[in-house]
Amino acid sequence: MEKIEHSYLIINDLRLHIALVGKGEYGDVILLHGFPEIWYSWRYQMLALAEAGFRAIAPDCRGYGLSGQPPELEKASWEDLTNDLLGILDTLNIPKAFLVGKDFGIKPANEFSILHPDRVLGVITLNVPFSPISRSLDSLPKGFYVPRWQEPGRAEKDFGRFEVKRVVRNIYILFCGNELQVAEEDQEIMDLVEPSTLLPPWLTEDDLAAYAALYENSGFSYPLQMPYRSVPEEV
Template sequence: MEGISHRMVKVNGIDMHIAEKGQGPVVLLLHGFPELWYSWSHQILALSSLGYHAVAPDLRGYGDTEAPPSSSSYSCLQIVGDLSGLIDHLGVEQMFLVAHDWGAVVGWYLCLFRPDRVKAYVCLGVPYRPRNPKMKPVETMKLAFGEDFYVCRFQEPGVIEAEIARAGTAEVLMKILTDRNPVPPCLSQENPFGIYPENLVTLPSWLTEADLAFHVTKYSQKGFTGGLNYYRALDLNWELTAPWTGALVEVPVKFVVGDLDMVLTTPGAKEFVSNGGFKHHVQLLEEVVVMEGVGHFINQEKAEEINNHIYD
């Protein structure tokens, strides 16, 4: 972490923590769930050494950034408002965008609402999906995958937080970060995270004890509600984005995903990405890279390759 500096900035009415290093054009790095700014450590160091100003915030609800309690405070308009305020605070008109998981979803909204602020977007793991005007997303997921699909299980405030507390913060984080099951994740009622004392999980080479400990410390202090509120605002986002139904993303995009990523292996996703649907909605899609044998947390698992893809 040598040389990475930290500060708090006031944006859109909240206090946001950012980690940053380097001078030059701004590269904004948006993390997912259950991650933090820290998941971009390799990219911050690499990009700053290449002449860029790498900036990785803890998004609203995460880490050292303020976490309003209500899920209604986590709409796409508010999150993009936070990022617009951050870009203003950095004193630039435009920046390069790199984002993963929920950060990638937020990244698509940023491209949709404020394309003038994004020079180009390197999206990791989550392709753009157009709004379905006929059905809300949570209902759609219930019909497709059942009541136990993880997004559905995350909806009721306090329920999954209590399950995480019972299973243990460290155990749950390790399970999520190391899971490579390519089927849509469902959480049973009895043991939602499938954690059994006799099944010891070993850390992969790309995830150190120090990496895990950092996340465990922050989530133990902050809790998971902020991150879970992004899932709880899915239907609210659907309501708010009605004016953008059918809108196209008009920003140059490079998309990188692992072939074992459960987002890509979800039924219909590969076809959407490869058969023209993705390109129709993201017309400046320049490249799709599918990395073999790579899971969901791609920027950590294949840090050097991802650094090269971003720089290219």
């Protein structure tokens, strides 16, 4: 079985980390992660794609994992992610690619396919449906994680009470429940998870350690800005 390799590309003045594997006889597949994720989320799919004859490429989104941090968080935009995707294809001399997006990764995948249809072989999206029309998030409960994390400083204070590994653990437990919980007015999102709650069976302690190490490197400042605090004006 081929081994996943790692490289860095200078894209739009940022050093972006990519993981890649496969010869690409049948084309290239770009895998775009969501939150709280990194390239590592695609490790099994990457190996399966390589075995099937594709080259799998999973970047760490700017501000995530081992990729560089944008200098001005408040100016983060979805256009940045679309431009980064174009830069990756150009730098790797990929004329056309299949795009796979999960969670917020679907937005740059969808927008790229609209802006650059000549560079796309197909688009696969997971978790979030395509939404071409702007919609308000005002209907969400105020104690839901999305509006809570949109509040400047609130999530930082909430997360700051714990080590990074505990934060990532709590988010995954929260996200994999049958129903997403809503916090009371005097309750924080991290408090919704009981410390004794077990990890879901598909997430091992080694996996958790891998995620935690990369979020310790990147921090949560950009991941909270993109996608959560960039949602109101552009969803």
